Amino acid sequence: MxxxxxxxxxxxxxxxxxxxxxxxxxxxxxxxxxxxxxxxxxxKAAAAPKRIHQWLAGNLHTELNLFLKGKKCQAYIAPFDVRLPVKSKRDDKIYTVVQPDICVVCDPVKLDDRGCIGAPDLVVEVLSPGNKQLELQHKFEVYESSGIKEYWIVDPESQTLLVYTLKDGKYQASRLMTYGDKVKSSVLKGFELDLGEFFADIT
Structure with missing residues (x-):
């Protein structure tokens, strides 16, 4: 097989x-x-992600870690398995296993030595030319149905960020944010990302 x-x-x-x-x-x-x-x-792409993808994911993970220090939520960066069970948590009954670029988990019960089992509170995906359909269609659907409260999509090419917030089981999109905007999280109260600073060093 x-x-x-x-x-x-x-x-x-x-x-x-x-x-x-x-x-x-x-x-x-x-x-x-x-x-x-x-x-x-x-x-997933056989080659390593582009430098800017890694730069942005790493910088955002650092910002989240600094904010979460001393708090119960924890941020993880890929590769990190997130299992999204529907009815059973048995290995042979779980049909979705994803590796978000970044995920934040606030319920320690969901964490084990193999990663996360159950919906993280927030996931972030940084788009690459080869993964846009996967992130924008397939992962959107499974993140929404799994009950992930907040889903951020970062586009390095256009230097924009879109936030989907789960309300009544469906994602509602923010406006497309870019330079001059400060992104706030409804899940991580008090966290703010200044996009002017975040995208400033892209070359």
């Missing part, structure tokens, strides 16, 4: 259809980074 999965991913670089679970995911020994969304295997 593992060999067949590898071959199918090579032939179809964006998506492989299947009914895979977290138990399968744990058994794979693959060079490519993959995520599971509703039992389907999504291959």
């Amino acid at each position: 593992e060999k067949d999965l590898k071959n199918s991913i090579v032939k179809e670089p964006d998506i492989t259809y299947g009914n895979y679970t977290y138990a399968d995911y744990l058994s794979w020994d693959m060079e490519e980074m993959v995520e599971l969304i509703k039992g389907r295997v999504f291959k």
Whole structure:
């Protein structure tokens, strides 16, 4: 089964259809980074993310860590497995395992040695040319249905940030924010990100 999965991913670089679970995911020994969304295997880019992607993700993770010092919430940066069960927490019954660029978890019960099981309170995805469909469509749907309270999308190319806030089970989008804007979180009360400073050193 593992060999067949590898071959199918090579032939179809964006998506492989299947009914895979977290138990399968744990058994794979693959060079490519993959995520599971509703039992389907999504291959992440084989090459490392671009420098600006890593710069922005690292800087935001640092800002969050500084803000969260001494608080119960914790911020994690990819690679970090987030399992999103629907009915059962058994490994063979979990069909979605994602690796957000950054996630913030405020309930310590959801944390274990393998990552997070259950919805983080906030996730951040930094767009790359090869992952825009994955982040904007597939992950949006699963983050919303899983009950993740806040979802940030950072676009390095346009130097913008969009915040989705969960209300009555559906995401409501902020306006598109950029230079001159200060982004505030409804989940992390008091946290503020100055986008002028955040995007200032992109070259």
